[in-house]
Amino acid sequence: MNTPSSPSGTARTSGSPVRLGALVPLTRPGWVEAGRHLLAGLDLAAREVNDGGGIDGRPLELVVRDTAADPERAAAAVDELAGLGVAAVVGEYHSVVARAVAARADALGLPFLCSSAVLDALVEQPTEWVARVAPAQSRGWSVFADLLLAMGRGRIAVANQPSVYWASGTRVLRDRLAPRGGSVVELDATALTPEALCDALVEHGVTALLLLVGSPEPAVPLVRAVRRDRRLADLLIGAPAGQPEFTEWAEALGVDGAGIPFLRYLPERLGPLGDRVREELHARLGEAPSFVAFEGWDTVTFLAALLRAHGTDRATVAESWAELTVEGTRGPVSFSRTPGIDTWQWTWAPLQVADRDPSDPSRFRVLRVG
Template sequence: MSTSPSSTGVEWADGAVVRVGVLVPLSRPGWGEAGRHLLAGFELAVREVNEAGGIGGRPLELVVRDTAADPQRAAAAVDELAGMGVAALAGEYHSVVARAVAARADALGLPFLCSSAVLDALTEQPTDWVARLAPPQSRGWQVYADFLLRAGHSRIAAASQSSVYWAAGTRILRDYLASRGGSVVELDLGVLTPSAVCDELVDNRSTAVLLLAGHPEPAVSIVKAVRHDRRLAGIMIGAPAGQPEFAEWATLLGEDGAAIPFLRYLPERLSPLGERVEAALRERLGAAPSFVAFEGYDTVAVLAEVVGWAAATTPAALRSDGAERARIAEAWPQVAVEGTRGQIQFSRVPGISVWQWAQAPIQVVDRDPAHFDRFRILHAR
């Protein structure tokens, strides 16, 4: 599956193309809607890059692989794409999958721009081969913890499944809240049914329960159970990982899915570029684009810049997959790109092993109960 440069109407002088391997979840158990939005952003940006003349006169082409949220499948796709001679890798939404991709890309010497996954430890050791657009989990989830405290919630329950990602999120919340007089009790969804979760919430006198769980299940069933338990009428449900962002959430839950705060990586106001891209993405998707679609667009904008920089600074005599890939990795800290959500530059952030966009915007939002298709900004940083 790949985009075709011929679809843009641009005629190219030769057959040379710049191929980028794209990894996205398009099938279960992955969050397929997130994958489709991410890919829509990629495809829109590629079309615009090619209509503007490509990269150094060469068209940009995507070679897409469905990860289905499977780390092993994703790692195998990295090997395949590397063998095809792609200039770089990009994409992924699920943090555990992105970690597998980053590790394999680092081992192969293949540049990887992570679009949406947030797990702090994408690689075990510092690397120059990997850069990331999304804010690290420690920053985003601390913003969410600050929101909880400001909203008056200091006794938190985390209904969580077993996962490196959920465990990291629980640890971030617990450490941040504990230092400010709050507490987190963990409810193990490996043993508790939705009704048993409700019983635990009553017994623990929690004022908020966070869904650290997969979508649609068991997250949807827990929301329904809590919403319809009279003992829990005053409890807040939260979903820091962003499950309510997508239309499927609204379809499955209706009004029960409103007023559930989650993290979203958009500025309070889009730039003129962001507004133009939003309109184009809305037309492409047939619905309002999620923040993930903007991440996809920004990924291609950055790659076009770094690949162009690498091509311009690599002597023709040295142009091979290895040389060009190394120059792309060197370009991460060299470029500044106007993205849909702000100026994108990469730097080294303490505790993060990859090149990081440190200023990525962060919001806490929810679906407005009075207008379910609208989002309310509750907190921003």
């Protein structure tokens, strides 16, 4: 699915557009709701850039490509976008897809500002061509593990699916929990029915189940099965990848989907800019924007500022990630080198562990700030 976006605010811009490739999951098996929110943030920011005069008077144009959570499809899109002359590529939500995008962008010498994927190892070796707005998985999932320990939930089972992302998350959890007396049992969600998985949880005597699986399948059936099993009435369910953030989760599960801690990349309170953008995004989406929508807005806003300051030459963009700080919806965005991360990283992007309030699943509670 190819859906190039027309530049907006063209009354204040003229000349040939400055193009950005925008990669988002818009069809299954991609996480479509996350892709819709990401695109809303990217597009709103691009329109505001154009309303403010574009890039030195030239309109900013998003050239959108649907990755559908397919790494090969995404890598092919990077080749296409490079041929179309984009100044950089932005976006993506799925870590395994972002990894393929980063590798191809690095090989082609095309700047890639990743919006939402958190996998630490987005690239195999240090690169100047890739930067990331989202916090690294090792940081966020360590904060999540600390909350589990503080809650007395150190005996963990993870229901997982084969994936570099889920395997990496499991390692982070194990490395954080084991020195403090915690443990992690892995249960293959592709091999066990929800009922068989419940039996395994009882057998292992765990105190928490973490859903390292896709949503809505198989996450939603797993939650339903656990909630209905009286043997597991005291079991905590967690979802560090953020599944409960989205409206489809609440619509599918209702109160069963509440009280499930998850990671989200927001500050405790948004400032005036964040509040203003939240209202704009809410109007566009017809629902409260997720943290993914804010990540999209911050991505394009930062990159537009960089293009204005340093020009549209690809090599110059890659040399300039650390040259400026830009006010984003969730705080000042700046990039640096972080130990253990081979891309440029917004090191202190905000993060919190939250859940949906069982007494009102439409309301979020902040449980911990990292």
